[in-house]
Amino acid sequence: MFMLCLLLLLLMLLSSSSSLFLLCLLFCCAALCSVYSLALLLLLLLLVVIVVVVAVGVCLWLLLLFVAGVCLLLLLVLMLLSLLLLMLLLCGFKQAGFTCQQLPVKLVQPLSVEPKSEMLLLLVIVVVVVIVVVIVVVVAVVVVMFIVVVVVVIVAIFRHRRPHRRRRRRRRRHRCRRHRRRRRRNRRCGRRNGRCGRLRNRHFVVDVVFLDCSHALSLSLCATLAANSR
Secondary structure, three states: HHHHHHHHHHHHOOOOOHHHHHHHHHHHHHHOOHHHHHHHHHHHHHHHHHHHHHHHHHHHHHHHHHHHHHHHHHHHHHHHHHHHHHHHHHHHHHHHOOOOOHHHHHHHHOOOOOOOHHOOOOOOOOHHHHHHHHHHHHHHHHHHHHHHOOOOHHHHHHHHHHHHOOOOOOOOOOOOOOOOEEEEEEOOOOOOOEEEEOOOOHHHHHHHHHHHHHHHHHHHHHHHHHHHHH
């Protein structure tokens, strides 16, 4: 029974459609005979869910760490290149006759070295400046990209958690058949038990005429009945 449950659980995990998943779940529930096995199956499902969630989280963190590691490795390589060029620059100064104590004075004074050494020093200085500028630009781009990614992730999380606002439906006011085509505010009739509760304009006139006619007919009938009885 336990092996059957494990087999059905494996089928549930490998199934791509929801119908097959539900079918396997029903077979699992049908194959279970006791509460103990049901609890065991629920525990297995809970463990599978926990493993999936942890795996997704670890993959995301590894992706972020990979990106951060690549950026840090690039920065480290650029820093090593800048240090190497700086060492070459110092070696060029030493070959040109500069010392650490005379370096500020020699930099201010005009260079009295050979043209080849002077061109080499200028080339090394230009290369070092370019490398430093490139490092600064790369660091700025990496920082800006990291900030943008963090902001986008935070905004996406908050948008996903925010409940959707329900749209308020406007209640349509009841209009009687004679007033449906009118859109004036004072021409609408209130609804009470399926009838117009307020008598206005034509309603009032029609009702008064109808009541007068009915009263006149009833009075004439009463008069004729009284005359005939006599």
